[in-house]
Amino acid sequence: MQSFIPIPRTLMGPGPSDVHPRILTAMAKPTVGHLDPEFIRLMDEIKRLLQTVFQTDNALTLPLSAPGSAGMEASFVNLVEPGDKVIVLQNGVFGGRMAENVERLGGTLVRVESPWGRAIDPAQLEAALKAHPDTKVVAFVHAETSTGVKSDAKTLCAMAQAAGCLTIVDCVTSLVGCEVDVDGWGADAVYSGTQKCLSCAPGLSPFTLSPRAAEVIQSRGTPVKSWFLDMNLIMGYWGEGQTRAYHHTAPVNALYGLHEALLIAVDEGLSASWLRHQRNHEALKAGLEAMGLAFFVPESERLPQLNLVTVPEGVDEAVVRRQLLADFNLEIGAGLGVLAGKVWRIGLMGYASRPENVLLCLSALESVLSASQAPIHRGVAIDAMQAAYSAA
Amino acid sequence: MQSFIPIPRTLMGPGPSDVHPRILTAMAKPTVGHLDPEFIRLMDEIKRLLQTVFQTDNALTLPLSAPGSAGMEASFVNLVEPGDKVIVLQNGVFGGRMAENVERLGGTLVRVESPWGRAIDPAQLEAALKAHPDTKVVAFVHAETSTGVKSDAKTLCAMAQAAGCLTIVDCVTSLVGCEVDVDGWGADAVYSGTQKCLSCAPGLSPFTLSPRAAEVIQSRGTPVKSWFLDMNLIMGYWGEGQTRAYHHTAPVNALYGLHEALLIAVDEGLSASWLRHQRNHEALKAGLEAMGLAFFVPESERLPQLNLVTVPEGVDEAVVRRQLLADFNLEIGAGLGVLAGKVWRIGLMGYASRPENVLLCLSALESVLSASQAPIHRGVAIDAMQAAYSAA
Numbered sequence: 001m002q003s004f005i006p007i008p009r010t011l012m013g014p015g016p017s018d019v020h021p022r023i024l025t026a027m028a029k030p031t032v033g034h035l036d037p038e039f040i041r042l043m044d045e046i047k048r049l050l051q052t053v054f055q056t057d058n059a060l061t062l063p064l065s066a067p068g069s070a071g072m073e074a075s076f077v078n079l080v081e082p083g084d085k086v087i088v089l090q091n092g093v094f095g096g097r098m099a100e101n102v103e104r105l106g107g108t109l110v111r112v113e114s115p116w117g118r119a120i121d122p123a124q125l126e127a128a129l130k131a132h133p134d135t136k137v138v139a140f141v142h143a144e145t146s147t148g149v150k151s152d153a154k155t156l157c158a159m160a161q162a163a164g165c166l167t168i169v170d171c172v173t174s175l176v177g178c179e180v181d182v183d184g185w186g187a188d189a190v191y192s193g194t195q196k197c198l199s200c201a202p203g204l205s206p207f208t209l210s211p212r213a214a215e216v217i218q219s220r221g222t223p224v225k226s227w228f229l230d231m232n233l234i235m236g237y238w239g240e241g242q243t244r245a246y247h248h249t250a251p252v253n254a255l256y257g258l259h260e261a262l263l264i265a266v267d268e269g270l271s272a273s274w275l276r277h278q279r280n281h282e283a284l285k286a287g288l289e290a291m292g293l294a295f296f297v298p299e300s301e302r303l304p305q306l307n308l309v310t311v312p313e314g315v316d317e318a319v320v321r322r323q324l325l326a327d328f329n330l331e332i333g334a335g336l337g338v339l340a341g342k343v344w345r346i347g348l349m350g351y352a353s354r355p356e357n358v359l360l361c362l363s364a365l366e367s368v369l370s371a372s373q374a375p376i377h378r379g380v381a382i383d384a385m386q387a388a389y390s391a392a
Numbered sequence: 393m394q395s396f397i398p399i400p401r402t403l404m405g406p407g408p409s410d411v412h413p414r415i416l417t418a419m420a421k422p423t424v425g426h427l428d429p430e431f432i433r434l435m436d437e438i439k440r441l442l443q444t445v446f447q448t449d450n451a452l453t454l455p456l457s458a459p460g461s462a463g464m465e466a467s468f469v470n471l472v473e474p475g476d477k478v479i480v481l482q483n484g485v486f487g488g489r490m491a492e493n494v495e496r497l498g499g500t501l502v503r504v505e506s507p508w509g510r511a512i513d514p515a516q517l518e519a520a521l522k523a524h525p526d527t528k529v530v531a532f533v534h535a536e537t538s539t540g541v542k543s544d545a546k547t548l549c550a551m552a553q554a555a556g557c558l559t560i561v562d563c564v565t566s567l568v569g570c571e572v573d574v575d576g577w578g579a580d581a582v583y584s585g586t587q588k589c590l591s592c593a594p595g596l597s598p599f600t601l602s603p604r605a606a607e608v609i610q611s612r613g614t615p616v617k618s619w620f621l622d623m624n625l626i627m628g629y630w631g632e633g634q635t636r637a638y639h640h641t642a643p644v645n646a647l648y649g650l651h652e653a654l655l656i657a658v659d660e661g662l663s664a665s666w667l668r669h670q671r672n673h674e675a676l677k678a679g680l681e682a683m684g685l686a687f688f689v690p691e692s693e694r695l696p697q698l699n700l701v702t703v704p705e706g707v708d709e710a711v712v713r714r715q716l717l718a719d720f721n722l723e724i725g726a727g728l729g730v731l732a733g734k735v736w737r738i739g740l741m742g743y744a745s746r747p748e749n750v751l752l753c754l755s756a757l758e759s760v761l762s763a764s765q766a767p768i769h770r771g772v773a774i775d776a777m778q779a780a781y782s783a784a
Contacts, residue, residue: 001437001440001441001655001658002655003414003418003651003652003655004418004421004434004437004648004651004652005421006421006422006423006424006430006431006648007424007430008422009422009424009425009428011423011424011425013425015641016423016425016426016641016644018423019422019423019645022395024420024421024422024423024645025420026395026396027419027420027645028416028417028419028420029396029397029398029416030398030400030401030411030416031398031403031408031410031411031416031587031593031594032398032399032401032403032723033401033403033405033408033723034408034594036401036717036723037717038398038399039398042396045393045396048393049393065458065459065595066457066458066462066620067457067640067641067643068640068641069619069620069639069640070458070620070640072619072620073618073619073620077618097619100619101619103615104615104616104617104618104619105617193641195423195641201423201643201644201645201646202423202426202641202642202643202644202645203457203595203643203644203645203646223495223496224496225496225497225617225618226465226469226496226617226618227461227464227465227489227492227493227496228458228461228462228464228465246728247461248459248460248461248462249407249408249459249460249585249587249594250459250594251459251593251594251595251646252408252593252594252595253411253416253419253593253595253646253649254593254595254643254645254646256396256398257645259395259396260395260396263393263394263395266393325428325429331424331425331428336638
């Protein structure tokens with residue numbers, strides 16, 4: 001066996017997205033101790049930068065030392081005690097995982113399903129809250145990575161809060177790619193991942209808890225089932241100043257990378273980043289539609305950073321993806337769950353959301369689909385893309 | 393805020409240890425997708441390399457996507473169901489965490505304590521097994537990071553197995569630094585960390601499960617309380633071939649680093665690595681003892697990779713550590729738990745276990761202790777170190 005030399009790819013799937021070269025360089029800097037004063041300064045900066053991108057003043061804002069799925073688990077394992085009633089609004093794979101978390105923890109699950117590929121319908125939440133006035137937590141996914149759908153987090157959080165419920169909101173794919181406004185929404189537990197619109201390597205989960213949620217955790221009747229994710233302990237490690245209580249060894253080099261990713265995001269500015277994601281999405285859309293390809297999600301519910309495209313009749317979607325990878329080192333994503341075989345997931349996330357990638361994706365798709373005799377319009381996608389950029 | 397430029401340190405604490413430059417370089421390679429065929433090949437190689445360093449044929453040998461504490465939690469959350477009786481042999485901080493895991497999961501805890509700074513006494517396990525014939529799991533720490541003590545894993549595992557119990561063994565600090573022989577011991581769940589003798593960045597937990605343990609997990613009566621650490625799901629992702637079920641997004645760049653670290657360890661050879669750790673330990677010991685400093689742990693129970701040194705009377709240990717860091721960029725560790733203020737923990741782990749570091753540590757300690765009027769013998773440590781190397 002030899003040292004691993006990865007083939008350079010362009011990552012336009014549902015994540016990981018292309019990692020910015022500045023971030024790769026940051027991760028290779030010499031490791032320092034996790035209790036080193038220099039590192040503690042870094043931790044403080046990361047907390048402040050995360051507050052900025054989450055748009056929150058929550059003191060409990062920090063990266064968990066594990067991927068986004070651990071952020072989901074941390075939310076549920078800390079807020080849900082056995083017997084607690086939890087409404088999970090599900091419109092894709094990741095809402096399903098939320099439901100599984102509730103069941104494993106002995107919570108009482110109220111599952112409210114919306115169609116895959118559609119936003120969550122606030123009327124359904126209203127009905128569920130009325131039917132279950134003893135609900136403690138309402139949980140949903142802001143940006144469903146399995147369907148490319150954005151739900152109206154502001155409205156859903158407001159309804160939950162009016163009913164006296166806590167909210168858990170999955171922002172794995174939304175953070176930095178479209179508006180996430182934790183304090184504006186009044187959300188209580190929000191988590192994300194590093195490998196989507198932050199363009200950082202996968203492995204960490206940015207996480208934030210409202211003071212209300214922190215209070216609920218501190219006054220639990222039963223111990224948190226997880227030692228590793230017990231926020232009572234993690235708070236002691238990520239708390240203020242030099243009096244940190246050792247909990248676990250922080251993933252030092254991964255945090256170098258996250259710090260750099262957050263600097264890049266904050267330097268660009270959140271609104272500028274959302275606008276960039278929207279513009280590149282419009283250009284991709286124009287090109288794909290000119291080719292004759294259709295989007296799976298209604299326009300007003302689409303995530304600009306994750307485009308679900310219906311696979312044309314008679315085309316083997318896996319063959320197309322393999323060809324894109326083999327011929328052009330371009331990765332796009334497959335459908336997940338019930339959408340397997342039916343859609344592609346094309347990500348334009350963070351550093352990968354650039355005109356040169358839109359161009360590459362349109363040209364490569366046209367090349368591969370043409371070669372496989374798929375019924376597409378040829379020679380028109382680039383003009384359509386160009387027109388969309390000019391109109392923007 | 394600006395990009396973080398760490399001050400280069402020499403890491404001779406209890407971990408993280410100095411990361412090998414080859415590993416830093418590996419982590420900065422371009423990220424590929426976690427379902428990329430190239431990455432799946434890397435995962436297969438990592439599994440094989442981990443089997444080599446763990447000395448096991450266990451098919452279920454893989455790195456968990458979180459630090460060593462998650463490895464501990466994965467062991468307990470998968471093997472312990474509510475009401476299961478677990479004997480925890482505790483002789484330091486990390487045995488205490490094991491006990492906490494059992495309690496949080498609703499297991500019935502039998503805690504057997506040995507003095508801090510001493511190996512676990514097999515006679516105590518014998519008595520506990522006799523008193524509790526309905527025990528399901530015996531858990532202990534092979535190399536206690538809080539005390540620098542090595543326990544006799546082979547004997548303890550054999551006794552547990554004879555009583556029909558499963559074993560959970562913490563090898564966070566031992567792996568690659570001294571013998572870990574999973575199949576020879578007959579251990580059932582063994583976990584480690586990347587930031588000790590593998591000299592890799594912190595953040596992952598090498599993990600292995602015996603077929604017997606896997607069977608117990610597959611036939612559980614209750615679901616695993618953790619979705620993120622449920623081995624039934626993780627097995628599906630790290631299983632053989634191209635039919636992997638997506639579970640979470642693997643920490644791609646961290647795994648590049650682990651692959652490189654494992655290559656370095658296997659290229660050196662396990663016996664050669666253990667011998668190197670032992671020789672550098674002997675040289676450090678000779679120098680420290682010549683200075684008049686004393687070891688905290690009886691000679692036969694010491695870990696060569698983690699040296700607990702008693703702080704001399706009248707010396708403020710924290711001042712000394714701060715001075716070592718300020719003057720020489722040298723990090724050594726403080727005492728943990730009941731040993732806080734009483735000992736230093738000096739690591740010679742992996743890439744950090746080198747004669748130049750032994751020399752640096754002895755010289756720097758002599759410089760700082762002399763300046764603070766500590767009662768040490770001066771000008772003799774280097775000769776003693778040199779003599780030890782010559783005798784080896």
